[in-house]
Amino acid sequence: MGKHELPPLPYAYDALEPHIDEQTMRIHHDKHHQGYVNNLNVALESHPDLQAKSVEDLLKDLASVPDAVRTAVRNHGGGHLNHMIFWKNMGPGGPGEPKGKLSEAVDTAFGSFNNFKEEFSKAAKGHFGSGWAWLCLDSVGKLVVRSTANQDTPLSEGMVPLLALDVWEHAYYLKYQNRRADFVDAWWNVVNWDDVASRFEAAAK
Numbered sequence: 001m002g003k004h005e006l007p008p009l010p011y012a013y014d015a016l017e018p019h020i021d022e023q024t025m026r027i028h029h030d031k032h033h034q035g036y037v038n039n040l041n042v043a044l045e046s047h048p049d050l051q052a053k054s055v056e057d058l059l060k061d062l063a064s065v066p067d068a069v070r071t072a073v074r075n076h077g078g079g080h081l082n083h084m085i086f087w088k089n090m091g092p093g094g095p096g097e098p099k100g101k102l103s104e105a106v107d108t109a110f111g112s113f114n115n116f117k118e119e120f121s122k123a124a125k126g127h128f129g130s131g132w133a134w135l136c137l138d139s140v141g142k143l144v145v146r147s148t149a150n151q152d153t154p155l156s157e158g159m160v161p162l163l164a165l166d167v168w169e170h171a172y173y174l175k176y177q178n179r180r181a182d183f184v185d186a187w188w189n190v191v192n193w194d195d196v197a198s199r200f201e202a203a204a205k
Contacts, residue, residue: 004055004080006030006037007087015092019186021175029087032170036079036151043072055081059155078151082132085164091192101204102197109143116145117188123147124165124184135163135196137203160203163196 009029014022044051047069050058055077058065065073097113098106110116116135124133127147134146136159143162146154154161165187172183 003041003051004037006034007084009087011091016090016190019189020090020172024170024172024174027174028166028170029083033080033083036076036083039072040076040080043069043076056155059153062156074156075151078153078156081155082151082153082161082164082166085161086166088195089163089192090187090190091195092190093192095189096191096193098193098197100197102193102200105143105200105204119145120163120165121184121188124167125181127167130168133165133167134159134161136161137200141204160199162199162203163191 006029009025013025013029016025040055047066050065050069050073058073058077059081062070062074097103103113106113106116110119120133120135123145124147127133127149129149131147131149131152134148134154136144136146136154138144139158144159146157146159148154165184167180167184172180176183176186
């Protein structure tokens with residue numbers, strides 16, 4: 001595979017206004033995400049065998065990564081992967097809801113879409129410190145809500161991440177300051193349910 005690269009945003013930096021501001025998107029994508037990519041590449045410089053693997057494969061089997069670089073791969077590889085999911089999970093167009101098979105699975109797992117939103121928002125708002133809230137498909141094919149610390153990813157726990165919300169302060173502080181709850185509430189307006197559904201359908205096959 002060679003060196004990992006920062007993919008461009010799939011929309012303009014200001015496309016998620018007013019819910020997520022342009023300056024935050026520029027700093028978050030161009031600086032923070034780029035930093036994870038750079039540090040991951042540095043960690044893998046002396047391990048050509050690991051360079052041949054995708055970031056997903058590295059994180060699925062952290063136990064096989066040498067001790068000397070495992071923490072760096074976990075942190076920076078996780079930061080790279082989590083953000084790639086996060087960007088694609090969002091888009092312009094206003095609030096929406098899951099459709100089709102994903103909608104049915106949400107209703108089965110949580111009782112209703114509103115129940116899911118409540119549980120997911122609680123995980124995001126209540127997570128202590130830096131981390132993420134997730135909708136995942138677990139090892140038996142059930143939808144579950146999880147939160148992870150720092151840049152840990154559910155992929156390392158045998159789950160498939162479908163929907164990611166970054167609750168590190170750099171994701172919202174310029175606009176929302178300490179009001180994480182307001183950021184979480186606003187974020188529902190930019191969720192790209194088509195992307196979430198495509199991840200679900202690919203994983204559920």
